[in-house]
Amino acid sequence: xxxxxxxxxxxxxxxxxxxxxxxxxxxxxxxxxxxxxxxxxxxxxxxxxxxxxxxxxxxxxxxxxxxxxxxxxxxxxxxxxxxxxxxxxxxxxxxxxxxxxxxxxxxxxxxxxxxxxxxxxxxxxxxxxxxxxxxxxxxxxxxxxxxxxxxxxxxxxxxxxxxxxxxxxxxxxxxxxxxxxxxxxxxxxxxxxxxxxxxxxxxxxxxxxxxxxxxxxxxxxxxxxxxxxxxxxxxxxxxxxxxxxxxxxxxxxxxxxxxxxxxxxxxxxxxxxxxxxxxxxxxxxxxxxxxxxxxxxxxxxxxxxxxxxxxxxxxxxxxxxxxxxxxxxxxxxxxxxxxxxxxxxxxxxxxxxxxxxxxxxxxxxxxxxxxxxxxxxxxxxxxxxxxxxxxxxxxxxxxxxxxxxxxxxxxxxxxxxxxxxxxxxxxxxxxxxxxxxxxxxxxxxxx
Amino acid sequence: xxxxxxxxxxxxxxxxxxxxxxxxxxxxxxxxxxxxxxxxxxxxxxxxxxxxxxxxxxxxxxxxxxxxxxxxxxxxxxxxxxxxxxxxxxxxxxxxxxxxxxxxxxxxxxxxxxxxxxxxxxxxxxxxxxxxxxxxxxxxxxxxxxxxxxxxxxxxxxxxxxxxxxxxxxxxxxxxxxxxxxxxxxxxxxxxxxxxxxxxxxxxxxxxxxxxxxxxxxx
Numbered sequence: 001x002x003x004x005x006x007x008x009x010x011x012x013x014x015x016x017x018x019x020x021x022x023x024x025x026x027x028x029x030x031x032x033x034x035x036x037x038x039x040x041x042x043x044x045x046x047x048x049x050x051x052x053x054x055x056x057x058x059x060x061x062x063x064x065x066x067x068x069x070x071x072x073x074x075x076x077x078x079x080x081x082x083x084x085x086x087x088x089x090x091x092x093x094x095x096x097x098x099x100x101x102x103x104x105x106x107x108x109x110x111x112x113x114x115x116x117x118x119x120x121x122x123x124x125x126x127x128x129x130x131x132x133x134x135x136x137x138x139x140x141x142x143x144x145x146x147x148x149x150x151x152x153x154x155x156x157x158x159x160x161x162x163x164x165x166x167x168x169x170x171x172x173x174x175x176x177x178x179x180x181x182x183x184x185x186x187x188x189x190x191x192x193x194x195x196x197x198x199x200x201x202x203x204x205x206x207x208x209x210x211x212x213x214x215x216x217x218x219x220x221x222x223x224x225x226x227x228x229x230x231x232x233x234x235x236x237x238x239x240x241x242x243x244x245x246x247x248x249x250x251x252x253x254x255x256x257x258x259x260x261x262x263x264x265x266x267x268x269x270x271x272x273x274x275x276x277x278x279x280x281x282x283x284x285x286x287x288x289x290x291x292x293x294x295x296x297x298x299x300x301x302x303x304x305x306x307x308x309x310x311x312x313x314x315x316x317x318x319x320x321x322x323x324x325x326x327x328x329x330x331x332x333x334x335x336x337x338x339x340x341x342x343x344x345x346x347x348x349x350x351x352x353x354x355x356x357x358x359x360x361x362x363x364x365x366x367x368x369x370x371x372x373x374x375x376x377x378x379x380x381x382x383x384x385x386x387x388x389x390x391x392x393x394x395x396x397x398x399x400x401x402x403x404x405x406x407x408x409x410x411x412x413x414x415x416x417x418x419x420x421x422x423x424x425x426x427x428x429x430x431x432x433x434x435x436x437x438x439x440x441x442x443x444x445x446x447x
Numbered sequence: 448x449x450x451x452x453x454x455x456x457x458x459x460x461x462x463x464x465x466x467x468x469x470x471x472x473x474x475x476x477x478x479x480x481x482x483x484x485x486x487x488x489x490x491x492x493x494x495x496x497x498x499x500x501x502x503x504x505x506x507x508x509x510x511x512x513x514x515x516x517x518x519x520x521x522x523x524x525x526x527x528x529x530x531x532x533x534x535x536x537x538x539x540x541x542x543x544x545x546x547x548x549x550x551x552x553x554x555x556x557x558x559x560x561x562x563x564x565x566x567x568x569x570x571x572x573x574x575x576x577x578x579x580x581x582x583x584x585x586x587x588x589x590x591x592x593x594x595x596x597x598x599x600x601x602x603x604x605x606x607x608x609x610x611x612x613x614x615x616x617x618x619x620x621x622x623x624x625x626x627x628x629x630x631x632x633x634x635x636x637x638x639x640x641x642x643x644x645x646x647x648x649x650x651x652x653x654x655x656x657x658x659x660x661x662x663x664x665x666x
Contacts, residue, residue: 006556009549359554
């Protein structure tokens with residue numbers, strides 16, 4: 001005869017008491033395991049969803065890239081065809097300007113009133129699109145000991161009778177400077193550097209790629225500042241008109257006729273080969289395609305971010321719910337186990353008294369009740385783990401999920417099998433102590 | 448074997464202090480069967496529990512087998528009971544979920560009993576319970592239950608057997624049998640203290656003490 005035999009006999013005799021205790025432990029452990037399994041399932045499901053979405057995005061972007069490349073090529077081709085014979089640039093110069101100076105020196109010396117550009121913009125001219133007044137002069141950049149072409153520009157002047165268009169050349173802000181390729185390469189200048197030009201400081205806001213034209217030896221500053229530095233207040237050397245449209249055979253001739261009617265005393269020359277305008281157009285088509293692809297990538301990243309955020313919110317909800325429910329259930333079950341053990345002690349008063357009378361010691365009585373609690377906890381822990389895992393897995397993952405196995409963690413099983421007996425023992429501790437401290441004489445006298 | 452000298456025990460009752468046992472003395476030697484008789488509530492059970500080391504007297508001394516059990520710490524006193532004293536009660540106090548065999552073996556929880564199982568089987572045979580040894584108390588007659596309780600009390604080969612109204616719930620035949628077993632125990636060298644109001648005890652006891660209001664009185 002030993003204590004464990006006594007415990008097992010008592011359990012098999014009072015099955016209802018044991019079953020109620022077992023259910024309590026199982027509920028407590030089931031809640032804990034279920035909650036933890038559900039949270040783990042959340043992680044797995046999130047990873048699954050994000051993996052799937054990433055794959056979809058990659059496939060979509062890859063497909064989109066192909067589409068974009070194809071569309072870009074088609075667009076470039078279309079632009080090439082459309083702009084062939086249509087888009088070209090012209091320069092409107094004072095009548096007295098020697099074109100030889102322009103072609104040989106790359107600079108202009110004659111001026112005309114800046115007001116001309118406004119007059120042209122306010123006319124109903126149809127053959128030109130973008131008007132950019134400019135001063136241009138070859139100067140010695142003493143600070144850097146070299147000759148450059150200085151261009152002052154104020155950006156596009158909107159044509160009054162048309163919708164405003166995005167300027168082809170952005171205005172250079174006051175205090176800023178844009179450098180042609182040869183200039184910034186040879187002087188080792190980069191964006192955000194500060195340079196001094198004709199005694200005034202400028203911040204480099206842009207550096208151009210190589211164009212293979214006189215632009216490579218040019219610097220651009222704000223028109224007003226250039227006029228001041230060059231002593232050409234309210235004067236301009238030229239008006240650059242970009243992407244001029246004219247379907248006639250003699251394109252420049254038609255434009256000359258129209259402009260002569262508006263700005264007498266000026267001359268018009270074609271500026272740069274038409275191929276340059278077409279190349280610009282192709283570049284824009286390419287930029288549009290790249291922009292579309294970037295938008296697609298940004299949208300995909302945004303979708304992923306949204307999904308992650310949604311899953312994090314779900315997980316947060318589950319964590320919050322579990323953090324409230326699990327402790328309440330565990331404490332509730334512990335209290336219930338305590339009451340069950342207390343009832344069991346009262347029911348066994350006479351038995352405890354006779355065991356004490358025949359010499360069974362207090363620690364042995366304590367062991368009888370705690371031993372029962374340990375068995376109860378072990379059985380309840382196993383049942384609770386199985387139930388909690390099944391519920392958590394069933395709720396958290398679909399049955400066909402290939403990652404069901406990942407949910408099983410041996411640590412959690414061990415935790416359940418260790419923590420549940422401890423919970424039951426702690427919950428039974430006070431009633432067991434009462435039983436161990438019971439005075440057998442009192443019970444035997446009453447009976 | 449049992450020396451009781453001027454012991455007293457009081458309880459706090461609803462109407463003040465109740466003197467359950469008052470200046471009681473007696474002795475029971477080995478091989479003797481003593482009976483204490485008296486009406487219900489006269490302090491018989493209190494006397495028995497004090498003699499068994501379960502209830503310390505307020506006054507006086509008790510020695511069992513030459514030792515004062517109340518001079519021992521609680522765990523040692525429990526061991527002392529396990530090896531020296533056997534109890535039999537009117538209500539049997541069998542453990543309801545244990546078989547007769549396991550009930551008889553229950554004292555082995557408290558102390559190591561040499562060849563406990565063989566001793567249990569011997570006692571079960573002696574009290575005519577062989578066919579009932581795997582039955583739980585709920586399936587036994589009252590006589591069988593008391594015999595099982597008696598067998599349990601004798602497992603550890605106690606020196607002193609304390610019996611509290613062991614015939615109270617038994618019919619005549621079973622009561623006679625139980626008293627006969629007690630007599631036999633004394634005949635084998637043990638000391639028996641029986642507290643009862645059963646007149647039949649007089650025929651079996653070597654010595655009878657009459658008690659009233661916790662005090663021995665002349666018969």
